[in-house]
Amino acid sequence: MSDAVNLIGLEISRGPIQGNSVVGGSDLVTNSRPAVPNVFHFAQMTELLVGQFRQNWFAGGRLSVRYLKPLQQGEELVVKAKIISYDEDNADRVNLSIWCENINSEVLATGDASCIWTT
Amino acid sequence: MSDANSEALTLIEAHFNTLEIGSSLEFDSVFSASDVKEYAIENNVNWPGQYVDQNGQSLVIPGMIFFRPAVGFGLGEPNPPLTRAGFFTRTSRAFSQPIRVNEAIHFRGQISDKYLRRGYYYIVVDWTATGPDGAIAVTGREWHTLGWARYPKTHPKGV
Numbered sequence: 647m648s649d650a651v652n653l654i655g656l657e658i659s660r661g662p663i664q665g666n667s668v669v670g671g672s673d674l675v676t677n678s679r680p681a682v683p684n685v686f687h688f689a690q691m692t693e694l695l696v697g698q699f700r701q702n703w704f705a706g707g708r709l710s711v712r713y714l715k716p717l718q719q720g721e722e723l724v725v726k727a728k729i730i731s732y733d734e735d736n737a738d739r740v741n742l743s744i745w746c747e748n749i750n751s752e753v754l755a756t757g758d759a760s761c762i763w764t765t
Numbered sequence: 766m767s768d769a770n771s772e773a774l775t776l777i778e779a780h781f782n783t784l785e786i787g788s789s790l791e792f793d794s795v796f797s798a799s800d801v802k803e804y805a806i807e808n809n810v811n812w813p814g815q816y817v818d819q820n821g822q823s824l825v826i827p828g829m830i831f832f833r834p835a836v837g838f839g840l841g842e843p844n845p846p847l848t849r850a851g852f853f854t855r856t857s858r859a860f861s862q863p864i865r866v867n868e869a870i871h872f873r874g875q876i877s878d879k880y881l882r883r884g885y886y887y888i889v890v891d892w893t894a895t896g897p898d899g900a901i902a903v904t905g906r907e908w909h910t911l912g913w914a915r916y917p918k919t920h921p922k923g924v
Binding site for chain 2: 688701713
């Protein structure tokens with residue numbers, strides 16, 4: 647078993663990162679700036695998680711996300727994650743809560759992740 | 766509702782009614798270095814950066830590897846813009862092995878559910894991406910709207 651017990655509560659973050667890409671069609675239904683694709687949120691979450699878990703992420707990372715509110719073009723995104731537990735079946739695997747905020751601290755996406763801890 | 770929204774909903778609903786739960790689509794795909802670079806630039810990701818295996822080979826950014834529900838099962842050109850694309854509301858993915866640049870990937874997506882909720886038509890797609898060795902590299906489930914058109918909250922179908 648790793649020292650995962652000691653990792654509970656560890657927080658990691660990335661950003662702020664500006665979202666510039668635009669999802670096709672979103673400009674037709676918003677009255678202001680078009681929306682950045684939710685693919686961007688996932689990409690930034692993955693960037694954070696790969697930075698933390700390195701090679702282990704490619705061979706065992708899991709990420710589930712609910713997209714709650716769009717990021718608008720030109721806005722900045724911050725990704726935050728916190729280790730909340732270790733896996734009951736594999737104590738080397740840690741479970742995280744992960745979410746994206748805009749610069750006003752509004753939660754745009756929230757999810758769960760897990761991966762084998764990298765020592 | 767605007768005329769464009771109403772027209773789009775008519776087309777989306779007709780398409781939605783043709784989609785069958787259990788229907789599937791398979792295809793092969795390869796991510797080239799230019800594909801990954803383009804994604805990296807669009808999404809503000811440093812590549813190759815940390816996306817390199819132990820042998821120094823560049824890896825495809827994991828967030829690129831997914832079955833696109835709107836492309837596989839949605840409406841495309843020449844339909845009106847409000848019928849095309851749409852957006853993800855939920856995503857769940859599990860990674861089992863890395864995919865290297867220029868490696869062949871086989872995608873298989875299957876509609877596992879479809880519904881009308883809060884004015885949007887949705888499809889849920891379960892998918893796998895198989896690597897060149899025949900082993901599963903990534904699995905996922907995507908919840909995606911069909912297009913951008915929606916019934917207003919005041920409409921019986923908008924609740």
